[in-house]
Amino acid sequence: MIAIFAEKCIGCRLCERACLFGGIAVSGKTPTLTDQCTGCGACVSICPKGALVADKAQPGQIHHLEAYRGIFVIVEQRSGVLQPVSCELITAARRLADIRGVPLSAVLLGNNISRHALTLVAHGADTVYIADAPFLEHYRTLPYVRILTELIASKTPEIVLLGATTIGRDLAPRLANHFRTGLTADCTDLSIDNDGTLLQTRPAFGGNIMATITTPLHRPQMATVRPGVFTAEPIRTGQGEIVHIPVTECSVDNVVEIVRIEPKQKPAVSLEQAQVIVAGGRGIGEGKYFAMLEELAHLLNGEVGASRGAVDLGWIGHEHQVGQTGKTVRPRIYIACGISGAVQHLAGMQSSDIIIAINNDPHAPIFQSAHIGLLGDVHAIVPEIIRQLRQ
Ligand SMILES: Cc1cc2nc3c(=O)[nH]c(=O)nc-3n(C[C@H](O)[C@H](O)[C@H](O)COP(=O)(O)OP(=O)(O)OC[C@H]3O[C@@H](n4cnc5c(N)ncnc54)[C@H](O)[C@@H]3O)c2cc1C
Structure with missing residues (x-):
C-alpha cells in the first residue's frame, strides 16, 4: 500500500514518528513497513524527500469478485481431536452453500488426521482438503498460515470461516491481511444475500447494537464464529471428495519451536x-x-x-x-x-x-x-x- 524509494531516504525518521501504529521502522536510511502498517499514508505526507508514495492498487490486488466461488471452513484439531466448533461451522456453512449453490470445502491440517474426513463430509463438506504431516501436528502460526494462504490463493473461495478460538483468532487476521480483505470476528449469526454477500452479524458499539457487516469489494469474505453459536448436525452419509495437499516443511516454519505442551486443567465449570x-x-x-x-x-x-x-x-x-x-x-x-x-x-x-x-x-x-x-x-x-x- 506504501511504496518505498529507499534511495531517496535521508534517515530523518519523521515517518516513524508520524505513524500512530508502529507501521514503519527506519534503520539507517532504509525504511521498512511492519505488519502494523494500515496504509493510512501519514508517513507519505510527512516525508520531505518523497521516499514514500501511496501505492495505488496494483492490477493483481483488485479483487475480481466473480473469480471467487465456494466456501471454505478451516477446521480445528488439537492433539488430533476435532474441535466441536468445526462441525458447527460446517453445518452452518452448508446452509449458506446451498442457498448460494456453491461447493463447501473443509480444510484440515495436522498429523494422522485423515480419519476425520468422514465426519466433516457427514456434516456437509463436499470436499475435504487435508494437509497431513508430522510438522503440522500442533498448531504453529507460520506453517499453518503458509499452507492455508497457498490453498486459498489457488482455490479462490468466496467465503472463509474459522472458529473464534485462540487458534482461529491468531490465524484469521493473518489470512485476512495476506489477502487484503475484511474479517468480522465473533459473529453471532451468518446469512447470505442474493448476490453472495455474506451478512456477518455481531454485537457492536459496546454490545448496544447488533451490526450486520459486509465485505462488498474484497474476497474472500472472512468471519470467525465462537464455539456454541451454531449446532453441529450430521446430515448425510454420502461420500465427499478427499484431497490430500502435498506439504513440505520450510526452514522459516521453525522460527517457533514447541518445547512442551501442557494440557489445560479441565475447568470446574463446563x-x-x-x-x-x-x-x-x-x-x-x-x-x-x-x-x-x-x-x-x-x-x-x-x-x-x-x-x-x-x-x-x-x-x-x-x-x-x-x-x-x-x-x-x-x-x-x-x-x-x-x-x-x-x-x-x-x-x-x-x-x-x-x-x-x-x-x-x-x-x-x-x-x-x-x-x-x-x-x-x-x-x-x-x-x-x-x-x-x-x-
Ligand atoms: C462491552 C460490554 C460487554 C458486556 N458483556 C456482558 C456479558 O458478557 N454478560 C452479561 O451478562 N452482561 C454483559 N454486559 C453488561 C450488561 O450490559 C448488563 O449490565 C448486565 O447483563 C446486567 O446484569 P443483570 O441483568 O444481572 O443486572 P440488572 O440489569 O441490574 O438486572 C437485574 C434484574 O433483576 C430483577 N430483579 C430485581 N430483584 C428481583 C427479585 N427479587 N426477583 C426477581 N427479579 C428481580 C430486576 O427487575 C432486573 O431486571 C456487558 C456490557 C458491556 C458494555
Whole structure:
C-alpha cells in the first residue's frame, strides 16, 4: 500500500514518528513497513524527500469478485481431536452453500488426521482438503498460515470461516491481511444475500447494537464464529471428495519451536457442555443466594451461570459469566434468575432451546426472549421449584 524509494531516504525518521501504529521502522536510511502498517499514508505526507508514495492498487490486488466461488471452513484439531466448533461451522456453512449453490470445502491440517474426513463430509463438506504431516501436528502460526494462504490463493473461495478460538483468532487476521480483505470476528449469526454477500452479524458499539457487516469489494469474505453459536448436525452419509495437499516443511516454519505442551486443567465449570443452566443476576440480591441457584442446578443436573452484573459484584467467578464477554451457551434449558436481559447477556444464551425467566419486573427485556416467563420474586419462586422437584 506504501511504496518505498529507499534511495531517496535521508534517515530523518519523521515517518516513524508520524505513524500512530508502529507501521514503519527506519534503520539507517532504509525504511521498512511492519505488519502494523494500515496504509493510512501519514508517513507519505510527512516525508520531505518523497521516499514514500501511496501505492495505488496494483492490477493483481483488485479483487475480481466473480473469480471467487465456494466456501471454505478451516477446521480445528488439537492433539488430533476435532474441535466441536468445526462441525458447527460446517453445518452452518452448508446452509449458506446451498442457498448460494456453491461447493463447501473443509480444510484440515495436522498429523494422522485423515480419519476425520468422514465426519466433516457427514456434516456437509463436499470436499475435504487435508494437509497431513508430522510438522503440522500442533498448531504453529507460520506453517499453518503458509499452507492455508497457498490453498486459498489457488482455490479462490468466496467465503472463509474459522472458529473464534485462540487458534482461529491468531490465524484469521493473518489470512485476512495476506489477502487484503475484511474479517468480522465473533459473529453471532451468518446469512447470505442474493448476490453472495455474506451478512456477518455481531454485537457492536459496546454490545448496544447488533451490526450486520459486509465485505462488498474484497474476497474472500472472512468471519470467525465462537464455539456454541451454531449446532453441529450430521446430515448425510454420502461420500465427499478427499484431497490430500502435498506439504513440505520450510526452514522459516521453525522460527517457533514447541518445547512442551501442557494440557489445560479441565475447568470446574463446563457451561458450554451443560444441558441445563441456572443463571443468576443482580436481582438475586446478594452473592450468598447463589447457593440457592446451585441447589436448583444440582437437582436438574445442570451448571450455574451468571450475568456480568453478578460477576462484577464479586458474587461469583468470571468462569460462570454468560454473554458477549463471557461464554456462549446453548443448553436445553436456561433459567435466568433476576437477570434483566441486556443485549450483551442475550448474545451468549439466546440460542438456548428453552429460556425460562424469573423476574419481578414485567417490563424486563428478558421476557421478550423467554419461552416461559415467571413474574415474581426470585426468592419465592426458586425455593418453590426446588421444593416441588424434591417432592
Ligand atoms: C462491552 C460490554 C460487554 C458486556 N458483556 C456482558 C456479558 O458478557 N454478560 C452479561 O451478562 N452482561 C454483559 N454486559 C453488561 C450488561 O450490559 C448488563 O449490565 C448486565 O447483563 C446486567 O446484569 P443483570 O441483568 O444481572 O443486572 P440488572 O440489569 O441490574 O438486572 C437485574 C434484574 O433483576 C430483577 N430483579 C430485581 N430483584 C428481583 C427479585 N427479587 N426477583 C426477581 N427479579 C428481580 C430486576 O427487575 C432486573 O431486571 C456487558 C456490557 C458491556 C458494555
